[in-house]
Amino acid sequence: MTPSVCIRPLETIYLYLGILILLSLTACEQPQDSDESAEYPDAGCVNCHMDKDLLKEIADPIEAVTSSGEG
Amino acid sequence: MAPLEPWKRVYINDDFMDSIHGNIDCIWCHEGNEKSNDKTTAHDGLVSAPSEDSAYYCGVCHGDEDGAHVNSLHRTQEGYFERFSLRAGYDLRDAGQEHKLEEFQAECGQCHATCGQCHVTRPVAVGTGLNWAHEFNKTPDLQTNCTACHGSRIGEEYKGEHEGLKADVHYIPGAKRCEFCHSGQEMHGGDGTYLTYRYDEQNSSAPKCETCHSSIKESNDYHRQHWSGDAGVTLSCQVCHSQAYKNCNGCHVGGSGITGSSYLSFEIGRNYLETNVRYQDYDYITVRHIPIAPNTFEPWGEDDLKYFESSEPTWKLTFPHNIQRWTPQTEVAEGQTCGKSCHDSSYYLRLDDIENYENANFNEETGESGYGYDEIERERTANKDVIIPY
Numbered sequence: 001m002t003p004s005v006c007i008r009p010l011e012t013i014y015l016y017l018g019i020l021i022l023l024s025l026t027a028c029e030q031p032q033d034s035d036e037s038a039e040y041p042d043a044g045c046v047n048c049h050m051d052k053d054l055l056k057e058i059a060d061p062i063e064a065v066t067s068s069g070e071g
Numbered sequence: 072m073a074p075l076e077p078w079k080r081v082y083i084n085d086d087f088m089d090s091i092h093g094n095i096d097c098i099w100c101h102e103g104n105e106k107s108n109d110k111t112t113a114h115d116g117l118v119s120a121p122s123e124d125s126a127y128y129c130g131v132c133h134g135d136e137d138g139a140h141v142n143s144l145h146r147t148q149e150g151y152f153e154r155f156s157l158r159a160g161y162d163l164r165d166a167g168q169e170h171k172l173e174e175f176q177a178e179c180g181q182c183h184a185t186c187g188q189c190h191v192t193r194p195v196a197v198g199t200g201l202n203w204a205h206e207f208n209k210t211p212d213l214q215t216n217c218t219a220c221h222g223s224r225i226g227e228e229y230k231g232e233h234e235g236l237k238a239d240v241h242y243i244p245g246a247k248r249c250e251f252c253h254s255g256q257e258m259h260g261g262d263g264t265y266l267t268y269r270y271d272e273q274n275s276s277a278p279k280c281e282t283c284h285s286s287i288k289e290s291n292d293y294h295r296q297h298w299s300g301d302a303g304v305t306l307s308c309q310v311c312h313s314q315a316y317k318n319c320n321g322c323h324v325g326g327s328g329i330t331g332s333s334y335l336s337f338e339i340g341r342n343y344l345e346t347n348v349r350y351q352d353y354d355y356i357t358v359r360h361i362p363i364a365p366n367t368f369e370p371w372g373e374d375d376l377k378y379f380e381s382s383e384p385t386w387k388l389t390f391p392h393n394i395q396r397w398t399p400q401t402e403v404a405e406g407q408t409c410g411k412s413c414h415d416s417s418y419y420l421r422l423d424d425i426e427n428y429e430n431a432n433f434n435e436e437t438g439e440s441g442y443g444y445d446e447i448e449r450e451r452t453a454n455k456d457v458i459i460p461y
Contacts, residue, residue: 044105044113045097046083055078058110062074062198 072197072219080200087205100128120199122186129186136259137186143260145184150268151175157382158363159373174371182220189258194220210250211258217249223333224317224359229392233335236314239393252278270388272347279349280308293401293413307350309357309390310339311400311413316391318360322367329364337399340386340420340457350388358420358457359389365449380452386420387457419459425451 048054087093098105100121107113121128130137144150155175156162163172181196188194189211193202197219202212211217218226231238242248254276260266261276269277281288288298293311296302318338320331340358344350365379400413425447451458 044107045101045103046088048110048113049081049083050085050088052078052082055082059077059081062077062080 072215072222074198075193075200079204080198082201082204084204084206087203090206092207093205120185120187120192122188122191125186133186136255139256139260139263140186141260142263142265143258144266144269145189145258146260147265148179148183149266151179153267154383155368158376158378159368160377171368171371171373184220189216196220210255213249224319225392228314228316231393233315233317236335236393237395240395254278270344270347270350272349274349277349284308304354305352307342307353307356307390309394310355312394312396312398313337313357313391314393314395314398316357316359316389316393319362320360322362329362329367337418338386338420338424339418339459340454341459342388343384343456344388355459356388357391358384358386359391361385361387365446380449382453384454384457385450386454420454420457421461422451422458425454425458 048058083093096105097103101118103117104113104115107115118124118128125137125140140146152163161168163175182194184194188199190207190209191202191205192199193215197215202208202215218229227233228236229239229242230244231242241251256262257274257276257278261274264273264275266274287294289295297304297306297311298308315335315337317333318336319333320329321333322329338358338360339355342350342353342356350356363376363379363385365375368376400415400418403412
């Protein structure tokens with residue numbers, strides 16, 4: 001009697017899909033090398049210094065200027 | 072010039088970020104703590120003006136420019152130190168003069184220019200701040216850089232802002248023109264020679280009219296007589312081609328001896344720079360009044376400049392930036408000779424002019440004339456080599 005081999009194509013596909021989804025989810029949980037503002041070298045500085053509205057709120061006031069040079 | 076709004080002084084834009092300097096980490100030049108989201112701690116150790124230490128921050132990439140700039144007058148302000156030293160008999164940087172040096176740094180030191188004050192920000196003297204949202208400009212801007220400091224004399228004269236006077240013929244509104252005559256090499260300290268002041272004979276990169284205009288040296292009788300010297304007298308170009316210019320009678324420093332207002336005049340004097348190889352060829356030059364009196368530095372603790380009358384004149388060589396072909400000296404009514412205008416002796420700096428002008432030193436606060444007889448005599452003596460005798 002020849003042993004019968006049972007092939008279930010649909011279940012195999014589901015299995016592979018499941019593995020792929022698991023791998024994707026795992027990859028998404030890995031720490032990223034860069035955040036959304038990492039296109040600039042120092043995100044911490046430019047985040048403030050490129051934000052006009054923020055700067056208008058927090059920029060230091062100007063000290064009095066006496067005159068131009070040469071009098 | 073109105074100062075920049077506070078936010079504009081520190082605002083950077085995409086154009087800067089896309090530029091070469093924008094691709095360098097901020098902390099490379101400015102230190103600080105980029106990890107912090109708190110303004111105070113983020114600015115811990117901040118270096119707001121890196122080019123104050125240009126050898127460390129700028130010279131890494133711009134070694135050639137920085138190497139010469141170390142000796143440029145914009146950086147060293149040696150002209151101030153040298154002139155003070157000649158008049159006082161000691162140097163502000165001498166041991167024991169620390170207080171005066173502090174006063175100097177607080178008042179005159181603001182005119183010291185770093186790389187950044189020409190190429191990135193406005194000068195400190197006008198409130199500083201990023202000039203082009205942190206973009207670097209190879210050629211400084213006439214309005215917000217050059218004439219921000221060199222404003223009340225050069226800027227106003229060059230742009231024709233005095234009533235009744237024309238702008239300099241070399242001025243083209245909206246165009247960058249300072250660099251037309253003043254090269255980057257000159258601004259960066261020339262060949263690196265340590266210069267003592269702007270008319271130092273070794274200042275070989277300083278501009279001269281003759282460099283561009285030598286082809287017209289023999290173009291007319293007037294040039295032949297007073298440029299080539301056929302008449303036995305050589306004049307600086309400005310003697311014929313400058314208009315009236317501002318003379319100063321007051322100084323930021325204060326003192327009680329010279330507190331008057333500035334005034335427009337045109338004065339021809341004898342060339343006192345007889346041994347200066349760059350300028351000794353001129354017999355007569357245009358001279359401008361320098362706002363200094365024996366007690367100018369009284370607030371600093373220097374009551375009387377010991378060598379006031381024996382060191383430097385107070386009417387000094389000037390090259391006004393208001394050149395025109397036709398000026399009151401060169402223009403005459405039809406049928407008249409040039410002698411009617413250019414030989415008008417009212418232009419000559421005379422002994423009496425010293426008294427007349429210094430009497431203008433009226434002190435508005437005290438209601439007294441700033442100058443007494445002794446001071447006028449001392450100023451006459453100081454200008455003995457400049458005054459044209461009757």
